Amino acid sequence: QDQLVQSGADLKKPGASVRVSCKASEHTFTTSGVTWVRQAPGQRLEWLGWISPYNGVTNYALKFQGRVTMTADSSTRTAYMELKNLRSDDTALYYCARDYPLVHAFDIWGQGTLVTVSS
Amino acid sequence: EIVLSQSPGTLSLSPGERATLSCRASQIVTSYLNWYQQKPGQAPRLLIYDTSNRATGIPARFSGSGSETDFTLTISSLQPEDFAVYYCQQRSNWPTFGQGTKVELK
Numbered sequence: 001q002d003q004l005v006q007s008g009a010d011l012k013k014p015g016a017s018v019r020v021s022c023k024a025s026e027h028t029f030t031t032s033g034v035t036w037v038r039q040a041p042g043q044r045l046e047w048l049g050w051i052s053p054y055n056g057v058t059n060y061a062l063k064f065q066g067r068v069t070m071t072a073d074s075s076t077r078t079a080y081m082e083l084k085n086l087r088s089d090d091t092a093l094y095y096c097a098r099d100y101p102l103v104h105a106f107d108i109w110g111q112g113t114l115v116t117v118s119s
Numbered sequence: 120e121i122v123l124s125q126s127p128g129t130l131s132l133s134p135g136e137r138a139t140l141s142c143r144a145s146q147i148v149t150s151y152l153n154w155y156q157q158k159p160g161q162a163p164r165l166l167i168y169d170t171s172n173r174a175t176g177i178p179a180r181f182s183g184s185g186s187e188t189d190f191t192l193t194i195s196s197l198q199p200e201d202f203a204v205y206y207c208q209q210r211s212n213w214p215t216f217g218q219g220t221k222v223e224l225k
Contacts, residue, residue, distance in 0.1 A: 062213075104210065105208075107174060
């Protein structure tokens with residue numbers, strides 16, 4: 001069954017970096033993109049970017065360019081999202097989701113990873 | 120950036136009633152309008168893709184319609200498990216989401 005399993009919650013200080021992992025099934029890794037979305041308290045869902053695990057092509061939201069890096073390791077079927085130079089307003093639930101080309105939508109979601117940025 | 124505005128912010132209804140949720144875009148949506156449901160403590164779940172297609176396993180009481188800048192999600196007869204927050208999402212240029220409509224028990 002296709003599913004995405006994310007790493008656990010993380011607490012970081014301002015200025016630090018965080019890396020969130022997202023382990024996928026074989027089918028997902030070979031057929032779909034992986035998108036990253038975050039949900040800050042009281043805010044709407046916000047798209048950070050996308051990676052094709054098949055060839056490593058990425059597409060980042062303008063807002064996060066220069067601060068976010070998305071990678072994928074096909075040997076472990078794991079996608080990663082690293083966000084640098086963290087600020088308090090980066091505190092949010094970070095989700096990975098499968099970007100399935102047949103529906104052009106995010107059809108399977110990870111359980112979410114809470115990243116808290118606090119001194 | 121295309122901004123999606125959802126209305127109403129909160130919809131208070133009883134089980135069995137019809138729910139009509141609106142999503143308005145700041146520009147014409149040229150590429151795929153999708154709807155998601157989110158319950159407390161859970162990740163979003165895809166309901167409708169490409170304006171009107173139900174995702175796998177989604178009951179027929181959920182339907183989507185619309186075009187250009189105005190889109191609607193309709194739940195024909197609310198079931199107890201449908202009380203949740205609903206988000207629209209588009210992917211022209213890059214994906215953006217609406218602010219959500221909460222469907223709550225009256």
